[in-house]
Amino acid sequence: MLTPSAMPRPALRHETVLLAVVLLEWLCFHALGPRFGTLENSFDLLRHSAEIGLLALAMTPVILTGGIDLSVGSLLGLCAVLYGKLWRDAGLDPGAAAGCTLALGALAGGLNAALIAGLRLPPLIVTLGTYSLFRGLAEAITRGADTFTNFPASFLFLGQERWLGLPSQAWLFAAVAAAVWLLVHRTTFGRACRAHGFAPEGARHAGLPAGRQLAAVYMLSGLIAALAAVIYTARLGQARADAGTGYELLAITAVVLGGTSIFGGRGTVHGTLLGVAALAILNNGLVHARQPREVAGLLTGALLLLALAAGTAPRLGTAWRARRAPHPSPS
Amino acid sequence: MSAPLLELRRLTKSFGGARALRGVDFDLRAGEVHALLGENGAGKSTLIRIITGAHRPDGGTVAVDGRPAGPLDPRGAHQLGIACIYQQPALFPDLSIAENLALRLETGGSLRRVDWPARHRRATALLERVGARLDPHREVRDLSMPEQQLVEIACALGAGARIVVMDEPTAALTQAEQTRLHGVVRELRAQGTGVIYITHRLEEIFVLADRVTVLRDGESVGTRPAADLTEPELIRLMVGREVAQPYPPAERPPGGAVLRLRRLGRRDSGVHDVSLDLHAGEILGLAGLVGAGRTELARILFGLTPADAGTIELLGRTVRPRSPREAVEMGLAYVPEDRRRHGVILDLPLAHNASLASHRRLFPGGWLRPAAERRFTEDFIRDLGIRGGGPFAPAGSLSGGNQQKVALARWLATGPRVLILDEPTQGVDIGAKAEIHRLVRRLAGEGLAVLLISSDLPEVIGMSDRIGVMRGGTLTAVLPRDATPDTVMAAALGRATEAAR
Ligand SMILES: Nc1ncnc2c1ncn2[C@@H]1O[C@H](COP(=O)(O)OP(=O)(O)OP(=O)(O)O)[C@@H](O)[C@H]1O
Numbered sequence A: 001m002l003t004p005s006a007m008p009r010p011a012l013r014h015e016t017v018l019l020a021v022v023l024l025e026w027l028c029f030h031a032l033g034p035r036f037g038t039l040e041n042s043f044d045l046l047r048h049s050a051e052i053g054l055l056a057l058a059m060t061p062v063i064l065t066g067g068i069d070l071s072v073g074s075l076l077g078l079c080a081v082l083y084g085k086l087w088r089d090a091g092l093d094p095g096a097a098a099g100c101t102l103a104l105g106a107l108a109g110g111l112n113a114a115l116i117a118g119l120r121l122p123p124l125i126v127t128l129g130t131y132s133l134f135r136g137l138a139e140a141i142t143r144g145a146d147t148f149t150n151f152p153a154s155f156l157f158l159g160q161e162r163w164l165g166l167p168s169q170a171w172l173f174a175a176v177a178a179a180v181w182l183l184v185h186r187t188t189f190g191r192a193c194r195a196h197g198f199a200p201e202g203a204r205h206a207g208l209p210a211g212r213q214l215a216a217v218y219m220l221s222g223l224i225a226a227l228a229a230v231i232y233t234a235r236l237g238q239a240r241a242d243a244g245t246g247y248e249l250l251a252i253t254a255v256v257l258g259g260t261s262i263f264g265g266r267g268t269v270h271g272t273l274l275g276v277a278a279l280a281i282l283n284n285g286l287v288h289a290r291q292p293r294e295v296a297g298l299l300t301g302a303l304l305l306l307a308l309a310a311g312t313a314p315r316l317g318t319a320w321r322a323r324r325a326p327h328p329s330p331s
Numbered sequence B: 001m002s003a004p005l006l007e008l009r010r011l012t013k014s015f016g017g018a019r020a021l022r023g024v025d026f027d028l029r030a031g032e033v034h035a036l037l038g039e040n041g042a043g044k045s046t047l048i049r050i051i052t053g054a055h056r057p058d059g060g061t062v063a064v065d066g067r068p069a070g071p072l073d074p075r076g077a078h079q080l081g082i083a084c085i086y087q088q089p090a091l092f093p094d095l096s097i098a099e100n101l102a103l104r105l106e107t108g109g110s111l112r113r114v115d116w117p118a119r120h121r122r123a124t125a126l127l128e129r130v131g132a133r134l135d136p137h138r139e140v141r142d143l144s145m146p147e148q149q150l151v152e153i154a155c156a157l158g159a160g161a162r163i164v165v166m167d168e169p170t171a172a173l174t175q176a177e178q179t180r181l182h183g184v185v186r187e188l189r190a191q192g193t194g195v196i197y198i199t200h201r202l203e204e205i206f207v208l209a210d211r212v213t214v215l216r217d218g219e220s221v222g223t224r225p226a227a228d229l230t231e232p233e234l235i236r237l238m239v240g241r242e243v244a245q246p247y248p249p250a251e252r253p254p255g256g257a258v259l260r261l262r263r264l265g266r267r268d269s270g271v272h273d274v275s276l277d278l279h280a281g282e283i284l285g286l287a288g289l290v291g292a293g294r295t296e297l298a299r300i301l302f303g304l305t306p307a308d309a310g311t312i313e314l315l316g317r318t319v320r321p322r323s324p325r326e327a328v329e330m331g332l333a334y335v336p337e338d339r340r341r342h343g344v345i346l347d348l349p350l351a352h353n354a355s356l357a358s359h360r361r362l363f364p365g366g367w368l369r370p371a372a373e374r375r376f377t378e379d380f381i382r383d384l385g386i387r388g389g390g391p392f393a394p395a396g397s398l399s400g401g402n403q404q405k406v407a408l409a410r411w412l413a414t415g416p417r418v419l420i421l422d423e424p425t426q427g428v429d430i431g432a433k434a435e436i437h438r439l440v441r442r443l444a445g446e447g448l449a450v451l452l453i454s455s456d457l458p459e460v461i462g463m464s465d466r467i468g469v470m471r472g473g474t475l476t477a478v479l480p481r482d483a484t485p486d487t488v489m490a491a492a493l494g495r496a497t498e499a500a501r
C-alpha cells in the first residue's frame, strides 16, 4: 500500500527487494554478455516485454479481487487472428481493424465477466473453459493453417519502429501502465477491488457492487489482451492462431513475483512492473550469456519460489520458534 | 495457603511500537472467578493470549501451581489444563458442531475408528450443559455468533480444564443465555476450577466475580475483592474519571412513520408475518432470545437475504431491496452482528474500512482524496475514542471493542434515514458505550429512525422508545419504554405475552 502505517513493517518492502533483484540481474548480464547493455538490446527488451507486460497489468486488478484470468493468452491468439481477418478479408484499414479488434476483445472479456459476475461461477473454472474456447475459435477461423502476413508498413511501425526515440509500443505500454496504476491506487474502484479480494462477504455487507466490479476487471482484461494482440501482430508482422500460447502463465508469474497475493487484496501495479522487468531481463540476458533456453525456465521458477519464500520467511520463523519453545522449562 | 493456580509477574508485550502490556502482575486461585476489566485496548486479550500461548511475552514470568512454566505455547497450555473461550470464536466453519468438539477433545491416533454415535451423544450432553439447544450435526458456518460462542464454551467444559479463560463470553448473549452461563461458571468454580472472566457488562461482576483486576493502558491498577467495590468505583478505576448518566433521554417525540413493514417474511430464514412501524426520530429496540429471528429480520431489510413475503414501505414508497447496495441507496444502514466477518475487513486499514460505504460522498467522481479521508478518519477516531495504531493500521490489529467502533463509524458516515444496529455495543467499554448511546440518541434527535437489536437488556430498555419482542421468527409484542426487564424477558420466553399486549 502507498499509505504510511503505524504497524510494524517488514524491514524491507517486497518492491524494494525486487528492485534490487532487477538491478542485480542487469549488472550480472552486463558483465556476462558484451551486447546485453547496448541501447539496441534495451529496445529489444522493451519490445519483447510489452505484450506480456500488458497482460500482467490487466491481470493485476483481476488477482486483486481474488480472481484469475487464464484465458488471456488464448484471447491474444484469437484477437491476432481476428485482426488479420478484419484487415485482409473484410478489407478494413489497419486502424479501423485495430478498433474492431479491441471491441471484440472487450466482448470476449465480457463473456468471462457474465459467467463470473452474473452467474457467480469460480473464475478459475470459467477462464479455464474460455482458455480452450478462445484458442479453439482461433484455430477454427484459420483452419489451423492460415497465416496473415504482408501488413502495410504503416501498421508495422507500431511494432518495429521508433517514435520519439523509443520503440513505438513502449509509449502505448507506458500509457496503459499509468492508467492501470491510477485505477488501482487512486480510485474507489481499486479500493473496492481490494476489499472484495480480502473479504467478499465483508465487501458485500459494505454495499459494494461486487457484480459490476468483477465484470469491469474481466472486461478490462479482455480489452488489454486485444491490445496486446495488435502489438504482437505488428511486432512479428504476422498473425497466427498459436500467438501468445502460454502467455497467461507468464503474466501470472510476473504479477505474483511482483508481490501481489494470489488470494487477493494485497498487491501493487509497480510491483507487477518490476516483476515483468525481472522476468524479461532474465530471459533476454540468458540469451546474451549464451545459455540454453531451459536455464531461463529453471531460473524463473527459482526466482518465483525465492520471492514467495522471502515474503513469508519472517512469519515462518516466528511459528517455528513458537513451536520449538521448550516447555515447561525451568527459568 | 497453597500456591496460586496461576501467577503472572511483570508481564510485558509490545506490538511494533505499541506497548500493550507494561509489567502486569496477576494471579488466579483455584475455585475463584477472577474478573479482568479495562477499557478497549487496555490489554486484556493480550494478557489472555499470553496465558494460552498464542503470544509470547517480551518479558515477565508465568507460573502454574507455583512452578515456572517458561513461555507457553498452545499445546503446552492445553497440557497444563488451560482452556480459553476467545473473544472471537475459533471454530472450523466447514465442520459440524460435533466434529469441532471432537477435534479439541478426542485424543488418540488419527487412524482410529470414529465412534459417531458416542461423538454426537457427548456433543449433545455438553451443549445441554451450556443451555444450547443445537443439533450437533449442524455446520458451524450456519451458526450465529452467540451460538458459536456457546459451542466454544461447551468445548472448554468438555476439556475439563483447571484454568478456564473467558474473553467476553456474554458479549452477544441475551439475558437468558447469560444467566445460564453464569450457572455453568459457578459450577466450574465449585469444582475448584479457576476462571478468568472478561466482560464489559459490569452488572455481571457483582453477581459472579470473587476478585477483580483492572487494567488501564497495559498496566494493572489493582486487584480487589468484588464485594468491596461499587459500580461507580469500578468505573473510576477503569476509566480514571466519572462516566455520565448512562442513557440519554429522548429530546422530542417521534415523527411520522419512515419504515412500515407488513407481514414481512422469508421462508428459509424462518421470519414470518412481521408487521411494524418505525418512526422518524424513534429508537425501536428489538429484544428476544438468540435465534428469535432478530438478525434475520435485519438481513431481510438490508437486502442480504431478500424478503419473499409481505411488503416494506420506506418513506412512503414500497421497496424491496435485493442487495445491500440497493438498500444503501434507499437510505438504509446496517451494522452487522459479526464484526470480524461482516462488520470490518480485517486486512484493510482503519481509514479505508470507515470510508468503505461512503465512497460516493467522500470521493465524488471516484478519485480517492487522501487528505479528505485522513481528516474524516481523524474526526471519528477522536469522536468515538478509537485506540490503536492510527488511521492506517489494519483493522485486524485493533482490539475487539475498537473494531466495533470502526464498524459503527462506517455506517454513521453514510448519513442514513434508517439505521439498523445489531449488537452495536458488543465488546465496547463503558465509556465508549455511553458515547455511542449519546451519538445514536443525537442522530435520532435529528430525525434518524433506529432499529436497535441488542442482547444487553439494560441497553435495550434504557435506549428504546418502544421495545419490540421477537420470538419464533415473528414479532410477538411491542412494549412501551417503561417496560421492566421482567416483562421483556417474559415476552421473549413466551410467558404472559397476552398480559403484555
Ligand atoms: N496483533 C496485533 N498487532 C498490533 N497491535 C495489536 C495486536 N493485538 C493487539 N494490539 C494492540 O494492543 C493493545 C491491546 O489490545 P487488546 O486486544 O489486548 O485489548 P483489550 O483490552 O482486549 O480490548 P477490548 O476490550 O476492546 O477487547 C491495543 O492497542 C491493540 O491495538
Ligand SMILES: [Mg+2]
Residues within 6 Å of the ligand: B044, B045, B046, B087, B167, B399, B400, B401
Ligand atoms: Mg479483547
